[in-house]
Amino acid sequence: MSNSAQTGSTLVKRGLADMLRGGVIMDVVNPEQAKIAEDSGAVAVMALERVPSDIRRDGGVARMSDPQMIQEIQATVTIPVMAKARIGHFAEAQILQALDVDYIDESEVLTPADEANHIDKWAFTVPFVCGATNLGEALRRIAEGACMIRSKGEAGTGNVVEAVRHLRTINQQIRRLQTADASELYALAKDLQAPLPLVQEVAERGELPVPLFCAGGISTPADAALVLQLGAQAVFVGSGIFKSQDPVRMASAIVEATTHYQDAKVVAKVSTGLGEAMKGWETATLETRLAERGW
Amino acid sequence: MTRVGVLALQGDVREHRAMLEHLDVETVPVRTPADLQGLQGIVFPGGESTAIAHLLKSSGLAEALGELINDDFPVFGTCAGLILLSSEILDGRAQQWSFGALDVAVRRNGYGRQIASFEVPVSVSGIGEYEAVFIRAPRIERVSKEVSVLASLDKDGEHPVLIRQGNLWGCSFHPELTTDSRIHDAFVQSL
Numbered sequence: 001m002s003n004s005a006q007t008g009s010t011l012v013k014r015g016l017a018d019m020l021r022g023g024v025i026m027d028v029v030n031p032e033q034a035k036i037a038e039d040s041g042a043v044a045v046m047a048l049e050r051v052p053s054d055i056r057r058d059g060g061v062a063r064m065s066d067p068q069m070i071q072e073i074q075a076t077v078t079i080p081v082m083a084k085a086r087i088g089h090f091a092e093a094q095i096l097q098a099l100d101v102d103y104i105d106e107s108e109v110l111t112p113a114d115e116a117n118h119i120d121k122w123a124f125t126v127p128f129v130c131g132a133t134n135l136g137e138a139l140r141r142i143a144e145g146a147c148m149i150r151s152k153g154e155a156g157t158g159n160v161v162e163a164v165r166h167l168r169t170i171n172q173q174i175r176r177l178q179t180a181d182a183s184e185l186y187a188l189a190k191d192l193q194a195p196l197p198l199v200q201e202v203a204e205r206g207e208l209p210v211p212l213f214c215a216g217g218i219s220t221p222a223d224a225a226l227v228l229q230l231g232a233q234a235v236f237v238g239s240g241i242f243k244s245q246d247p248v249r250m251a252s253a254i255v256e257a258t259t260h261y262q263d264a265k266v267v268a269k270v271s272t273g274l275g276e277a278m279k280g281w282e283t284a285t286l287e288t289r290l291a292e293r294g295w
Numbered sequence: 296m297t298r299v300g301v302l303a304l305q306g307d308v309r310e311h312r313a314m315l316e317h318l319d320v321e322t323v324p325v326r327t328p329a330d331l332q333g334l335q336g337i338v339f340p341g342g343e344s345t346a347i348a349h350l351l352k353s354s355g356l357a358e359a360l361g362e363l364i365n366d367d368f369p370v371f372g373t374c375a376g377l378i379l380l381s382s383e384i385l386d387g388r389a390q391q392w393s394f395g396a397l398d399v400a401v402r403r404n405g406y407g408r409q410i411a412s413f414e415v416p417v418s419v420s421g422i423g424e425y426e427a428v429f430i431r432a433p434r435i436e437r438v439s440k441e442v443s444v445l446a447s448l449d450k451d452g453e454h455p456v457l458i459r460q461g462n463l464w465g466c467s468f469h470p471e472l473t474t475d476s477r478i479h480d481a482f483v484q485s486l
Contacts (some may be wrong), residue, residue, distance in 0.1 A: 004416060006415070007410065007413045011472060012413060012430060015469060018307040019375070020343070021306060021307060022303070023305045039388075041350060043342065077388075079346070100408045259354075
């Protein structure tokens with residue numbers, strides 16, 4: 001290869017997110033689940049020790065996964081392997097980069113390590129995905145170097161209501177920027193607490209400068225079809241697959257619904273006789289709201 | 296007006312569509328066999344080859360497209376799209392399915408994981424210098440004598456990255472991620 005080859009460029013980092021569009025990224029806790037995910041058509045897996053619903057149930061401090069389990073999963077599948085670092089925990093991220101993971105999720109599902117600062121993601125060759133509940137939060141993460149944004153939803157609940165709220169909020173705020181006069185963008189940037197150049201870019205393009213995916217509460221094919229129609233470009237499914245009655249069928253059905261989200265006949269077909277989805281939580285009764293983590 | 300499909304099961308479909316539309320080509324997203332009507336060619340985008348293969352089978356497109364490809368239907372595959380066209384896949388998942396139409400062997404993620412993904416200028420036959428973006432790219436390890444090498448990472452053509460065999464074009468990098476439409480244009484001109 002030529003000496004002029006460049007790794008870790010913004011194009012290369014955002015490019016992998018582009019490749020994942022229209023796909024399903026599945027949480028897996030062991031190589032067996034990773035294999036099921038790949039066989040079902042997942043575009044990537046998120047390797048973690050406990051799915052969010054178990055983290056929610058168990059309590060305690062949730063940290064980066066044991067490198068051994070991440071490596072076992074890397075050895076099992078050919079698709080990209082992602083892993084989570086705590087918000088602001090750049091040393092965990094350094095470890096994940098050293099392990100050659102394909103994407104790092106700086107995630108509110110784990111217990112935050114820094115209450116003011118997120119990781120400086122420009123300092124890494126490996127790309128990062130971060131969660132957001134609104135446009136300002138998304139643009140702050142992009143300013144820090146995130147190459148993919150996922151709407152947060154409320155992880156581990158099996159309840160799509162927060163995912164819908166966050167997606168709608170981000171898209172409403174983008175539409176507001178598109179209708180604003182150029183002279184109004186300064187004040188709008190201040191309201192969003194986001195850098196002006198990114199606000200101007202979004203006003204011009206009508207979308208984020210990086211892919212927008214959806215996470216947190218997707219647990220049926222219909223949920224996937226819903227969030228894709230609301231503008232998500234791909235979905236993360238955490239507890240929704242391996243906490244359902246028949247994970248193999250659920251995984252495959254959510255993959256089909258994500259591709260054919262505009263065709264209700266296909267979504268109806270794959271939704272038929274799936275068995276029970278994960279039990280789920282009413283979000284109003286939750287003690288811990290993971291989506292509130294992140295600054 | 297030229298009408299080209301873009302396989303729209305998963306991957307960077309819209310980049311390909313935008314680039315073709317920039318060349319005044321009408322594009323059709325292809326998700327079912329019915330979408331193949333009236334097309335002069337099709338693009339297989341980047342994405343995850345295992346996921347796209349799974350969806351090709353469940354949608355019935357594997358069979359419908361396989362018949363078209365047997366009848367010399369023009370296809371341009373980038374990255375995962377190249378893998379789907381290739382006759383031999385190394386380091387894939389067990390028994391990974393493909394159309395087996397391009398007589399080449401490709402090694403999945405042959406340049407390494409994402410951290411090794413790179414951009415580099417390459418020289419493309421009939422086009423000139425081109426900034427090539429490789430993302431978890433397949434490495435072309437063997438080509439039959441029926442295959443023309445249009446670009447290579449070295450001067451001797453030992454590491455092909457853009458190849459053509461009749462109406463089938465395969466590219467291990469992602470021209471659709473750049474703003475340079477010359478490779479897409481060459482495919483469209485061949486239709």
